[in-house]
Amino acid sequence: MPSLSFSESLIHVARSASNVFARTAPTQGGLLQGQNPAAVNTTDPIRLWVIQLFIIICFTQLLGLLLGRMRQPKVISEVIGGILLGPTAMGRIPGFTNAIFNPLSIPYLNLTANIGLVLFLFVVGLEVDTRLIKRNARASLAISAAGMILPFGLGAALAVPMYTKYIDTSLVSFGNYLLFAGVAMSITAFPVLCRILTETKLLSTAVGSVTLAAGVGNDLVGWILLALTVALVNASTGVMAVYVLLCVTGWALFLLFPVKWGFRWLARKTGSFESGPTPFMMTLTLLLVFASAFFTDVIGVHAIFGGFLAGLTMPHDGGFNIALLEKFEDLVSLLLLPLYFTLSGLQTDLGLLDRAVDWGYIVALCVIAFVGKFTGCASVAAFFGFNWRESSAIGTLMSCKGLVELIVLNVGLSAGILDTRIFSMFVVEAIVLTFMTTPLTLLFYPEKYRTSTGETALVVEEKTEPAPRTTTFGLRSEERIKSRITVVLNKMEHLPALMMLTQLLQPAPGGPAQSFGTRASSIDESDKYNPAPTTLPSLAGLPTLLPGLIAPTSTAGATPVRIDALRLIELTERASALFKASVTDDLVRSDPLVNVFRTYGHLNRIPVSASLAVVNYDSFSSSVSRHVAQHGSDLVVIPWGPQAMGTSVLEQAQTGASGTTSYSGPLANLFGSTPSTSAPANSPSSLLYSQFARRVFAEAPADVALFIDRGLGPSETAGGYGQHVFFPFFGGPDDRTALAFVVQLCAHPAISATVVRVTKSDLPTEVDLETPAPTHHTGKDNIASTLNAGMTVHSTHYPDTVYGHNTTQFRLASSAADDIAWETVARPEGGNDALTRVSFSTLASSQPLHVLAQRAHHEERSSGSWKSLVIVVGRGRRLATESHHGELSQMLAEHGRETSINSDIRKTIGDVASAFVVSGSRASLLVMQSHEAQA
Structure with a gap:
């Protein structure tokens, strides 16, 4: 009709x-009285x-x-x-x-x-x-x-x-x-x-x-x-x-x-x-x-x-x-x-x-x-x-x-x-x-x-397999102060992490400042934080940090850190997403995440520029790489907030029978090892984000830092201020870049650091004998395995960072570069106010991951209620001086998490970072990867 x-x-x-009003009310029995529901x-x-x-x-x-x-x-x-x-x-x-x-x-x-x-x-x-x-x-x-x-x-x-x-x-x-x-x-x-x-x-x-x-x-x-x-x-x-x-x-x-x-x-x-x-x-x-x-x-x-x-x-x-x-x-x-x-x-x-x-x-x-x-x-x-x-x-x-x-x-x-x-x-x-x-x-x-039209327009690139990066050991990527940084804005919960990190990257403004004391020369001593007035840390001494790190200059003349915020919005089939894609020029001015971060930068006198890309989720990593190449960024920061890991930031520590402390914090839950009322970290959303970060690691033409933020605890929100950094230096391009970045962070008077050079020995050492036995987790820690039992996630093979072939000559050249970097930093010539807040030591162990996990817990306890801990590690993908696979597998078995860990997340953050996660550390985690310059 x-x-x-x-x-x-x-x-x-x-x-x-x-x-209807002229008829008798029909029976309401419906199907139970034999009526046909499909009848007109x-x-x-x-x-x-x-x-x-x-x-x-x-x-x-x-x-x-x-x-x-x-x-x-x-x-x-x-x-x-x-x-x-x-x-x-x-x-x-x-x-x-x-x-x-x-x-x-x-x-x-x-x-x-x-x-x-x-x-x-x-x-x-x-x-x-x-x-x-x-x-x-x-x-x-x-x-x-x-x-x-x-x-x-x-x-x-x-x-x-x-x-x-x-x-x-x-x-x-x-x-x-x-x-x-x-x-x-x-x-x-x-x-x-x-x-x-x-x-x-x-x-x-x-x-x-x-x-x-x-x-x-x-x-x-x-x-x-x-x-x-x-x-x-x-x-x-x-x-x-x-x-x-x-x-x-x-x-x-x-x-x-x-x-x-x-x-x-x-x-x-x-x-x-x-x-x-x-x-x-x-x-x-x-x-x-x-x-x-x-x-x-x-x-x-x-x-x-x-x-x-x-x-x-x-x-x-x-x-x-x-x-x-x-x-x-x-x-x-x-x-x-x-x-x-x-x-x-x-x-x-x-x-x-x-x-x-x-x-x-x-x-x-x-x-x-x-x-x-x-x-x-x-x-x-x-x-x-x-x-x-x-x-x-x-x-x-x-x-x-x-x-x-x-x-x-x-x-x-x-x-x-x-x-x-x-x-x-x-x-x-x-x-x-x-x-x-x-x-x-x-x-x-x-x-x-195809060619793209502009910065705020949609970013679509041809996806190609990245070529292996040429390896040189001339300290190129670690010679520079990270002055231009790209941060990725994806979710609202990422803002606190990015705000904290960018604030610490920016040296304090001129005038009197508070220094939080000098760290003891040995990490075995008790840490004491006695605030005392001092002058601002001068960047003029940083040329002695590494050759060519920064030209001699005064604090007033130092180049400030510039932040390029890249807002990523997923392009879906919805008409609203399509319309956003066509009006990115206007959207970048009205987007709430961009406006909050831009306002934060303005209030803290941090130069912030913002760009926006509306792309398919698979194109997120190529959008980041394109943005980095266009802006000449020195570092890419990928935030991973507590909500993204599916956990609460207020979980309590547990004391085991052996006297050691185990934690059910956000880093532990990154592997789905603790129950949570929110989505488990092994959920598809967490794995997708992990794979996005891994693509950025493989494709970005700059150094990359994955910042896994644990959030602020109750004591820290009550007026605490400052950060303490714990960095284990194993060697390799990633660790050398991380070493220079730690010293750059310590230019801020509110940051101190403990840097440990770790050597893996064949036989047990005194340090191994002093390390307490690990706590075995049972019961509740295995609930995540039950929660994830019905979920099948297929691991996808993504390209990873390739520095070069692991030959004898290659290892010797890398080891020599490690020695030069360590000697230059740990024994600098001349004064450097930033290095006065850094404690350097060495460590030899047959089980370095176990020892470092305990040292990290020690650093957490000694940081006090007003200073939170950030663990900085090199990603070490495809160029680890030592292989940690065997020890990491042992730690997984000891903590009862070998069935709940996901291989994609392990590959994303690396073995050393995985060890801190497995041990249940509550500290935030900064995983760094170096971009080796072409020869």
């Missing part, structure tokens, strides 16, 4: 409901509606899983699913249509679908941003115009023979059909275009930027022409059509100016720009959407135009439109919109296309629609300087039809311009062109030929 208009559906449902019941339509909903959603989602592997947009599965549920396929099963999609139940389904369609057009209006056109005004407007004029003309030419063969000339005028056919052939599906650009990773390129801007212009003109077509069809005379168009124009101007101004004023007064739309603003928004839909429907256009105009009315200040989009999109796209496409499928009968001439016209429709779009858009793009690959990609992308043409076709069907046969022909054309858009785009414009 033909589709009912929005107003007709309301009237039909109201009349059906009015009959106009007094209680919810039962059959729910059945229809389940069938539609499940069927289209299953198709979406299959077609998604072919990189097809979701709309394809929804349209094909509707066709298969209609008379083309399942409707041919005897009794199926009458039982599930009975004609008496269609008005209720139609009403729900039209509500969803109005809300969807409201969402489309929210996504329209004329600023996209302004960025590439000349090229986008020219491409948009060419992409409409040429296919419109070719479509009008094909409309002549189709009109005489398929259209009832007594009911539909040639002018109306001509205008409608031209619009259907020339329109581009902007919402589907966004999703295809995302799937093909083109949103960050010049091609994606221009295509998106051209799509916005094409969409606006297309909806205007469709409104004109419907007005002409519904108007009885030409004068009445003019009145209808004038009414629509007046309503649009009323919404876009006084209503929009008033809406902006109310949103500002209610704080909706800062905190998102309030319930009052949401109520006004819904009323405006449906009032606008009602007005455009009753004057003879269509309800969808009212929803579209309401979306254009919404202000974009402070991301208000994105916040609205997030509230509407799931309900509309997942629940209501599939109902509309199923209705389209129920009205599509491919069985009517049983003649060769029908399929001949379908082929002609596909060829003309594609050739018209491709030729017009590609030729104009080439005129504006795009090469043939880029021009071909633009032409192909602009030929996408998707759901917009299907909406146009349904409007034409309900208006009586099309019959079922020609409607089905146009539906096939829309499906074919949308289906071929993605593969043709990838064929014309593969990833290796």
Whole structure:
């Protein structure tokens, strides 16, 4: 049956409901009294509606899983699913249509679908941003115009023979059909275009930027022409059509100016720009959407135009439109919109296309629609300087039809311009062109030929296996003060860690300062912290730290640390994420994480610059690498907060029978070794973040530090200040870089450090005999294994850092470089205020990891309640002076965690860091990796 208009559906449902009062109340027993829940019941339509909903959603989602592997947009599965549920396929099963999609139940389904369609057009209006056109005004407007004029003309030419063969000339005028056919052939599906650009990773390129801007212009003109077509069809005379168009124009101007101004004023007064739309603003928004839909429907256009105009009315200040989009999109796209496409499928009968001439016209429709779009858009793009690959990609992308043409076709069907046969022909054309858009785009414009457009735009790079890094031992990466640092902003819980670390990297401002004493020369002595006034640490002495570390200068002339904050936002299939991807320039100024960190830097006189990238999660690491290369960063800091590890920061220490202390803190829970009410650290989210960090380690063209923050305990938040660093130096490029970084940290008067050079011996030493026996964990510590027993996570082999081949000559050169670095730091010539806060010692042990774990616990206890401990370790991947695998496995067995540890996390942080984690240390952990310069 033909589709009912929005107003007709309301009237039909109201009349059906009015009959309820004239009848006897039906029995409420339902299924228990033998009633058929699928039977049509106009007094209680919810039962059959729910059945229809389940069938539609499940069927289209299953198709979406299959077609998604072919990189097809979701709309394809929804349209094909509707066709298969209609008379083309399942409707041919005897009794199926009458039982599930009975004609008496269609008005209720139609009403729900039209509500969803109005809300969807409201969402489309929210996504329209004329600023996209302004960025590439000349090229986008020219491409948009060419992409409409040429296919419109070719479509009008094909409309002549189709009109005489398929259209009832007594009911539909040639002018109306001509205008409608031209619009259907020339329109581009902007919402589907966004999703295809995302799937093909083109949103960050010049091609994606221009295509998106051209799509916005094409969409606006297309909806205007469709409104004109419907007005002409519904108007009885030409004068009445003019009145209808004038009414629509007046309503649009009323919404876009006084209503929009008033809406902006109310949103500002209610704080909706800062905190998102309030319930009052949401109520006004819904009323405006449906009032606008009602007005455009009753004057003879269509309800969808009212929803579209309401979306254009919404202000974009402070991301208000994105916040609205997030509230509407799931309900509309997942629940209501599939109902509309199923209705389209129920009205599509491919069985009517049983003649060769029908399929001949379908082929002609596909060829003309594609050739018209491709030729017009590609030729104009080439005129504006795009090469043939880029021009071909633009032409192909602009030929996408998707759901917009299907909406146009349904409007034409309900208006009586099309019959079922020609409607089905146009539906096939829309499906074919949308289906071929993605593969043709990838064929014309593969990833290796793409270039990105800018810093805050989307970052998409070709993923390649990183080449092994050339190894030199000239102390290159550790010679420099880390003055330009990139920090990764991913989650809100990362902010405290980044704030603490960046504050400690910045030397205290000039003037008197407090020094927290000089550490004892031996770590075996009791640590005493007696604050005493002193002068600021001068960086002038740091040239004696390592050769060429920093040029002699005064404190006042020292170069401050500059922070480059890179905000990463995951690009998902949601429309709000796609819209964020197109407005990154504005989003970087309004993002709360960026603003908090930027304000923190301003208050502490730390130069902070911010960039933002909206990318797929798999592209996070390549975004970081690209940002580091562009900004010339010396160090990349990846935070890993307590919440990311799925633990509370306020867990208590436990004392074992042997007198040693074991901890169930966040580092222990990194391996899932302790129960937690939050997600275990071995959860897929923790493993994904671990793999992201590992990719950055392998790909970043700079030194990398993974900062695992334990957070602040109750005693520290009560007024404590300062940090103590514990650093075991085994040797290798990572440890040499970490050694220089520890000394740089100690330039801050609130930081002290204990540095131990560790040598692994073959036989037990006195230190081994003095080390207490390890505490064996049982009971609760094994709960995590039970929690993780049902979860299977496949370890993926990611590229890792490669410094060189572990030959004898290589080891000797590395050992010599270690000796030079240690002698230069531990026995410097001349005074250096930073080194007065560093305690140096040596350690020989046959079980160094056990000894270091106990020393770390000792450092935690002796740091006091006002100084927290940070353990700094070199990652030591692929170039460990000593192998720790055997001892680490022994520690895992001793602590009962060999079944709960995940190999991916061990590979990410390295064996030495894993030993501290296994021992249950409560200290924060900084894992550093050196980027060896090319020879």
